[in-house]
Amino acid sequence: MSAVTKAAPEAHASAYDVERVRAEFPILSRSVYGKPLVYLDNANTTQKPRVVIDAVRRYYEEENANIHRGTHWLSEKATEAYEGGREKVARFLGATSPKEIVFTRGTTEAINLVAAGFAREYLQAGDEILITGLEHHSNIVPWQLACERTGAKLVVVPITDEGEVPVDEFEKRLTPRTKLAAVSHVSNALGTVNPVKTFIALAHARKVPVLVDGAQAAPHLPLDVVDLGCDFYAISGHKMYGPTGIGALYGTEAWLEKLPPYQGGGDMISSVTFEKTTYNVLPWKFEAGTANIAGGIGFGVAADWLSGVGLAAVAAHEHDLLLHGTRQLSMVPGLTIVGRAKEKAGVISFVLENVHPHDIGTILDREGIAIRTGHHCAQPVMDRFGLPATARASFGLYNTRAEVDALVNALAKVRKVFG
Amino acid sequence: MTDLRDLYQEVILDHNKSPHNYREMTDATRMALGYNPLCGDKMKLYAKIEGDRIADVTFQGSGCAISKASASIMTDAIKGKTLAEAEALYGKFHDLLTGPPDVKADGAGLGKLAVFSGVREFPARVKCATLAWHTLQTVLKNTQDVAKTE
Ligand SMILES: Cc1ncc(COP(=O)(O)O)c(C=O)c1O
Numbered sequence: 001m002s003a004v005t006k007a008a009p010e011a012h013a014s015a016y017d018v019e020r021v022r023a024e025f026p027i028l029s030r031s032v033y034g035k036p037l038v039y040l041d042n043a044n045t046t047q048k049p050r051v052v053i054d055a056v057r058r059y060y061e062e063e064n065a066n067i068h069r070g071t072h073w074l075s076e077k078a079t080e081a082y083e084g085g086r087e088k089v090a091r092f093l094g095a096t097s098p099k100e101i102v103f104t105r106g107t108t109e110a111i112n113l114v115a116a117g118f119a120r121e122y123l124q125a126g127d128e129i130l131i132t133g134l135e136h137h138s139n140i141v142p143w144q145l146a147c148e149r150t151g152a153k154l155v156v157v158p159i160t161d162e163g164e165v166p167v168d169e170f171e172k173r174l175t176p177r178t179k180l181a182a183v184s185h186v187s188n189a190l191g192t193v194n195p196v197k198t199f200i201a202l203a204h205a206r207k208v209p210v211l212v213d214g215a216q217a218a219p220h221l222p223l224d225v226v227d228l229g230c231d232f233y234a235i236s237g238h239k240m241y242g243p244t245g246i247g248a249l250y251g252t253e254a255w256l257e258k259l260p261p262y263q264g265g266g267d268m269i270s271s272v273t274f275e276k277t278t279y280n281v282l283p284w285k286f287e288a289g290t291a292n293i294a295g296g297i298g299f300g301v302a303a304d305w306l307s308g309v310g311l312a313a314v315a316a317h318e319h320d321l322l323l324h325g326t327r328q329l330s331m332v333p334g335l336t337i338v339g340r341a342k343e344k345a346g347v348i349s350f351v352l353e354n355v356h357p358h359d360i361g362t363i364l365d366r367e368g369i370a371i372r373t374g375h376h377c378a379q380p381v382m383d384r385f386g387l388p389a390t391a392r393a394s395f396g397l398y399n400t401r402a403e404v405d406a407l408v409n410a411l412a413k414v415r416k417v418f419g
Numbered sequence: 420m421t422d423l424r425d426l427y428q429e430v431i432l433d434h435n436k437s438p439h440n441y442r443e444m445t446d447a448t449r450m451a452l453g454y455n456p457l458c459g460d461k462m463k464l465y466a467k468i469e470g471d472r473i474a475d476v477t478f479q480g481s482g483c484a485i486s487k488a489s490a491s492i493m494t495d496a497i498k499g500k501t502l503a504e505a506e507a508l509y510g511k512f513h514d515l516l517t518g519p520p521d522v523k524a525d526g527a528g529l530g531k532l533a534v535f536s537g538v539r540e541f542p543a544r545v546k547c548a549t550l551a552w553h554t555l556q557t558v559l560k561n562t563q564d565v566a567k568t569e
Contacts (some may be wrong), residue, residue, distance in 0.1 A: 354436075356483035358458045359427075362544060366423055375459045388459035388481045417427050418484070419436075 016313045022398045024049040035368030038403045043188045043216055043347055043394035044372050045238045048302070052242055055301040056294045067293055068267060068284070082293050085300025086283070092303035093233060093250050094224035100256065102286040103296050106247035107215040108138040110234035111182070113249055113286060114211055115142035117259035122179055125151030130173055130181040130208075133159040133384055134192060137377045139182050139213045152179065159384060163190040163339035171202050178203075181210045185217035189378035189392070190339025191322070191347025193221070200229045209255065215239055219396070220318055220345045222311040231255050237295060241396075242302030246295030249286070256282050263288040306397075314397045318346035321395045325404045332411050338390050346395030349376075352411065355418050357391040363417060367410040425537030426544065427484065434488035439495050440477040449561055453480075453554030455546055460486050464554040471501050478554075483547050485538065490551035492531050502559055508532070509552050516545050 022028050025047045030037050039047060059081060065074035067082050083098070090098040104110040123129075129143045133156055140154075147154050155178070157170045165183070174181070181203045185196050200210045211232035217223065218235040225233045233250040237243055251259070261268055261279055265288035270280050279285045306314070325348050329335055334353030352360055361373035372392045375382045382388065393407055444450075444465035453462040462480035466473055476498055478490045497505040512532050515524050520540045526533025538548045 356458075356460075356481075356487075358460075358483035358544075358547065359485070362426065362541060363423060374457060379459070382459060388461065417423060418432065 016317050018317065018398065018400055021309060022400075024051070025398055026050060026053070028398060032368040032370075033366050035366075038367075038369040038406050040393040040395065040399065040403065040407060041370045041372050042219075042396035042399070043239070043376075043392065045244065046219060046241045046396050047398070048243070048298075049241055049305055051305050052298045052302045056243060056298040059294045059297050064293075066290055078293055082291065082296045085296040085298070088300035088303045089248050090250075092223070092307055093218075093235070093248075094226050095250050096226060097253065099282040100250055100253055102249040102251065102256070102283045103291060103299075104234075104247045104249050104286075105245055105292070106236040106238065107136075107213060107234040108142075108236075108247075110232075110247055110249035111139055111211065111213065112142045113262040114180075114232050114234075114251070114259070115146045116262055118180060119146035119149045119152075120260050121258075123147075123150035123152040126177060127152040127179045128155045128175060128177045129153070130155045130157065130170075130178050130203075132157045132165045132170070132183050132194070133380060134163070134165060134187040134190065134194070135182070135184055135378065135380070136188050136213065136215070137379070138215075139184060139211075140380070143182060153177075156380075159192075159381070162341050163187065163192045163381075164341045165192070165194055167195060167198055167202070170199055174203060174206050174208055176206075178206070178208045181208055182213065183210065184213040184215075186214075186220065186345045186347075187339070187378070187381070188216045188347070188394075189376040189381040189390070190341065190349055191344040191394075192339060192341040193217075193343035193345055195343075196230070197228050204229065216345060216347075219306065219314075220311075221315050225250050237299035237302060240299075240302050240306060243292075243295045243298040246292045246299045248299070253282065256286070259286075261288070262286050265289045267291070309397060317397060318395045318399075321399055321401065321404055322346045322348065324401050325393065325395070325407070328404060328408045329411075332408060333415070335411070338385055338387065346399075347392060348394075349390040349392045351387060351390055352414065355414055357389045359418070360391045360411070360414050363414045364407070364410050367406070367413065369407055369410050371407070426541050428534045428537065430492075430531065430534045431484060431488040434491040435484035438478075438487055438491035440491065440498070441479060442477050443479060444475065444477045447475075447477075449558045451554050451557035453550050453557070455482075455486070455550050457546060458483060460547065460550055462486070462490060462550055462554050464490070464551065464558050466555075466558050468502070471503070473497050473500055473502065473505060476555075476558075478551065482550065483544075485535075485544050485547035486550045489535065489548045492534070493551045493555065496530060496532055497555070505555065505559065509555070512552060513549065515539070516548055 027047045063077040065078045067079040086098045090101045203210045209231040212230045214233045214235045219240040237246040268288040270278050338349040357373035374389050447465035449466045460482035465477045467475040476494045524536035
């Protein structure tokens with residue numbers, strides 16, 4: 001397998017042309033209830049550019065076959081395309097080799113893979129897993145399951161009123177019993193960007209490996225897993241303008257070699273007898289059964305496309321939307337923004353006095369505006385703020401200031417209904 | 420096109436603002452918790468059952484306008500009714516909410532509850548309107564379970 005070459009310098013980082021980007025997304029020209037679609041639910045899932053849709057279709061129309069096991073031409077083509085997707089994802093993350101990229105169904109499965117391996121091989125009663133109070137359920141529950149199985153304990157770093165994880169609170173909870181720290185890079189509920197590089201350095205100083213939940217970071221910030229120094233990094237294709245049902249676990253070669261397989265089946269073995277099975281080499285040791293081939297291909301195309309747009313430019317554009325949105329929303333009477341971290345990605349969680357988020361969501365929907373309402377799969381975050389739910393607008397690289405203004409105007413309608 | 424006013428009728432907005440029977444009941448004979456994991460709505464329903472009659476029923480909790488108004492109007496509607504009558508009312512109410520959206524809802528026999536006829540055009544909100552009723556089921560069965568709308 002070839003080594004990964006570093007990503008090319010980012011293309012049009014200086015002059016970000018949002019209209020040109022928008023033109024690549026077929027769905028953005030549709031309307032909903034007779035109103036132009038304003039899609040502000042990007043933390044939930046993102047829309048797909050034409051190149052990704054075409055890549056998936058092209059695979060099914062021209063190259064469809066199973067991979068790694070055919071001697072025929074189509075199978076070779078499909079294998080090449082799928083493994084090409086892995087190389088693209090590896091390059092996107094800054095991984096040293098595609099061997100370090102395990103395709104999964106998404107972030108959730110990536111975290112479960114590591115948690116299950118730790119439960120089987122590395123955790124004992126009395127050990128500790130350190131997470132933060134900002135985590136998505138998918139970076140809580142797999143560890144709880146691992147703890148239940150082993151008698152290990154889940155330790156949680158509390159968050160501040162701003163929605164930040166203080167470095168000293170994190171450091172305080174690294175003990176000789178800590179076997180792993182699992183932290184989100186960017187919070188889906190509040191948008192907080194965690195100082196993960198600092199967390200990793202502190203953990204590594206105590207020989208504690210770190211898994212980073214990068215589901216909300218990968219689509220929005222320039223990334224380099226080697227520079228971060230993390231042991232594991234989990235991402236979801238569908239949040240990165242790629243297909244659903246595909247994601248990746250980055251793991252250092254050293255860790256992936258040590259971890260036991262996740263599921264057993266075809267493709268993950270090199271030989272099977274009834275007495276003994278030897279496992280396949282990395283990364284296939286973790287990929288049992290027929291893969292999501294179209295997904296892997298589309299994911300790779302999405303990663304390349306995103307790098308082509310340029311993550312520095314994307315981050316700058318979304319930061320502008322965050323500032324504009326924060327300013328405009330702060331002026332809406334009775335509106336409170338939840339999560340005021342100094343470092344934030346393009347996520348604005350808010351509540352409106354005397355109006356439940358669910359009602360906000362329904363009324364905005366009729367204006368063609370898609371946001372998410374609820375606990376955002378982060379109930380502990382909601383509990384921390386004493387809220388049952390929030391409304392959340394989350395930005396993607398195709399959103400505009402005008403769309404943010406449409407949101408603000410629609411909130412005036414909400415007020416009108418509720419008096 | 421369906422109108423938001425079909426959903427948010429004045430009566431619903433009024434009950435949302437000032438819900439009826441919204442209080443803790445210290446001498447309740449039964450109590451149940453209702454929870455809608457989708458939106459985080461939580462509801463506590465208290466009832467005083469005398470024989471086969473619901474002598475009093477109250478609720479507390481946090482929820483959207485639809486779930487709050489539904490609980491408010493439900494408690495008004497079932498107070499003084501027999502358990503069987505409440506059960507029958509729930510059946511009718513459920514039909515009102517889940518009927519085909521293109522068929523005009525028939526609110527016959529539902530009294531005030533008929534204001535929820537617009538909900539069937541908003542499938543995502545049906546669970547909000549039924550949370551109180553699901554919780555009532557738990558109360559009527561007299562278990563300590565938390566009712567869920569999923
Ligand atoms: C921070 C974070 N972690 C994990 C996940 C889970 O991702 P998926 O559902 O794609 O596995 C999400 C998705 O909402 C998320 O926002």
